[in-house]
Amino acid sequence: MSDSLFTGGDDPLGGTPPSVGRAGWRGGFVGRTDELAAIERCRAAAVAGVPWVVVVEGPSGIGKTALARRALEDRGDGLQVCWASCDATEKDLPYAALDQLLRRMPCDVPGLRELLRELTPDASPLAVGTDLLPLLAVAADSAPLALVLDDVSWADDHSRQALAFSLRRLWSEPVLIIATVRTGGALGPPVDGEHDWRSLWKGVQHLLPLHLGGLTEQDAGGLAREAGAPELSRAALRRLQERTGGHPLHLRTLLSEVPPPALMDLSHPLPVPSSLESVIGQTLRRLPHDARRLAEALAVLDLPAPLTTAGDLAGLTDPTSALAPLLTAGLVEWDPLQPTAPVRIRHRLQRDAVYHAISPSRRSSLHSAAVTLVAPDAAWSHRVAATTRTDPGLAARLDAEADRQAAHGLPGRAATLLLWAADLSTSRDQSEQRLLAAVMHLLTGQLHGRAAALRRAVEGCASSPRRDVILGSCACHVGDLDTAEHHLTRAAATATDPATAAVADLSLGVTRILRGDGVGAAAVLRPMVDQECSTVFARDALGMLAFAVGHTDGPVAGLDVLAPARLPAAAAVVPRTESHCLLYRGILRVLAGQLRAGGDDLTTLVTRQHSAGDVSVEPTPSAYAGLAHYFTGRWEEAVTRAEAAVLTADTDGSPWGLSMGHAAAALSYAQQGHRKQAESHLASCRQHATVFPWLNSLHPPVIAATLAQARGDRPAMIRALRAVEDPGVTAPGLLTVGPLLWAPLLVDAFTAGADPAPGDVERAGDALARIDRLVVHAPGLALTSHWLHGRIAVATGDVPAALAEYHAADRCTASDDDIPLHRAFLHHDFARLLLSAAGSRNRRDAASHLEQAHRLFRVLGATPYLERVARDLADLGATDGDGPGRRLPDLTEREHAVARLAAQGLTNQEIARQLFLSPKTVEYHLGHVFTKLSLSTRRQLRTLLRP
Structure with a gap:
């Protein structure tokens, strides 16, 4: 991994990174006043504790690095600068970019050495990102911190994912991030993987995008004066600007080649070629022989190299003498302060021009000689380049x-x-x-x-099973399920190699599950399990088969399929090799109402993802763990898990995890009354429903119905849930595997009116029957079942039956699988039913149930329902002991999450770890909470939030 202090080479005009001495640098900085002013505002905000990300885009050589350096010059605010120069040669090296950043930090930052040791190829990016967050916060405590990612499009995937996780969790730290991005255009080739590097700042709260174009005529004049040229006329400047397009490197190269009289003489064309590469070639031809040979050697090495190494490759006895003309011409940069005096060609465009000017035979011989002069891993590229x-x-x-x-x-x-x-x-x-x-x-x-x-x-390869597997897998990944089915079906039918056939069958099973086709998925997966094609593939197939059966016969039947795996009941002792089966057991347990056990399975998987590299990192465990927390009323934790799932899906490009992640977050926000956040996640969920329409067709209607439920809008609930019943929209398998998501909402909606429409009660009964089938294996759902049966009895006018069901629900002992929101709904509905009957005792019992509902809604933070119960209590002239109308001031969702965890007795460090925040951010949010609630101690907070 390179530890060079040189930048990626987009710096024709700027200074140097902090603490870097350089020889041969000519020129200052001109122009970009608007861009500098914008970055200065971001810098001031970051110093004040509001993190900002600045993205500087533009073609190669346009001055992105120069702008970043100028913007980060010493302003007396104590800004610490950590600089990483991403390089194409290090894109395959896990954590190469992050390693550079960390090594620029003060060595006394607590945890720095430990995190550097953690940067191994098998380290989980989520684990690294989690540990990076508090380290950045601690490093910024002593002085504001600036992180620079130069040429970020060449950053390795591990660094990108770890940094993406951390950057989106910065809230109140004095941190400024500047990323430079090389874009395509006439002056440079496009860079592949745009989605990957753009995910680095996707979702960042404070983002400033800047796109650099060419310098103006006025700036070109300033550059000419800085280069020592006489004052040029406006027409001469216009000719310079038009010839170069304002490209700074082209301008500087041209100014160094053209004598001042020729610059001012408009009667003759400029005596240099028009292209930058040709101008650099002309400069190269004018150099002394040894200097040209040294430049060629540096172009072949294409990395900072000791001057002696470059001299050996060039065959020079005195490389120092050959270096001087290159420094004067501005072609190279040199760091004599380093023991090995490394040197390299300054800019990528200059390097490419020099390289292209070398004859093919000499280029091959230089690469062949370089094999013995560079590190073993770098030698492979020279071996390949030497071959003709x-x-x-x-x-x-x-x-x-x-x-x-x-x-x-x-x-x-x-x-x-x-x-x-x-x-x-x-x-x-x-x-x-x-x-x-x-x-x-x-x-x-x-x-x-x-x-x-x-x-x-x-696609250009000859037809083969492996080709079909690859094309099918790629198509499945982007949601083109028809194409995926076509290729994978053919691969499964034609593959003769057992491994290729197994991968084809597994991928085809995944594709059909994503289509909601449980029958089709089971048809291809069951033979794999029965034949035990191999230990690895058979275990993967078993987990997916269980999920497929869940779509055909329900989640409990899916769990039965997993029985032969003989997984230990406790998730913590399930072998890591069985993580795939553990994932599907956790999902099916949650969907079957076994919420505590399913949540434990999924949380264990999330922990493994964050702690080691032998468990693949994907968003599904976090998304379904968020759903488990939603059902059990731990809504802040649900949002945290759901947002982690979305973040993971965004950073590693796994679109199938986005829908459930957005759904778990939206449901939790909706029930707390955070309508804006819930609607934002609903919009995102709908967007991703277009990628996997069958898989995601259930989530948007459920979210919309839950938002309507929180508003008390029964017609809107019914409109949203009509889509769930539409066979042209929702795959039947989704209704079978996930009744816990939609059935309680449907019963609530169709029994809420005073006069249900014909057929509504029957629809509610059919939906409730799906819940009843789960109760046998999930006793915690008994309360939900009795409550909903009571709702149907009220809707049909059978008050005695309704009272019996409500009394039975009230007698249900609370358990870890309880859905506390349903218990609160039960008490509220029970109270309303009692109030509909005459009698003072009924009024007293109704008041008691309203008080219990009020306490439960308050503990949950279910503000919309809390207000309704408070009104009913006020109508009775009763209170719950804390005042029926007493409301918490408006807290943000993040403040709610921090406050409730603090009320549970967690320390700032523990809250930070659970919410993936830094301790400083937790302290920041708690400060706002105490101010808004007029509190001074955590004891007061516990009293307020945990009655």
């Missing part, structure tokens, strides 16, 4: 090295090596097989962006 023809021997060695890298947990590096081997193959068949193997490594390593970039190349 197909080379089956080198291709075979690359194959073996790819296997070694994959075994060490580096699928991205293995893919790169295989792609090189494909180019060196002697036959089309060998080339295609290596290409397909490379893409398979990317898919198994969850590097979906890079895999998608190779999809067109895969």
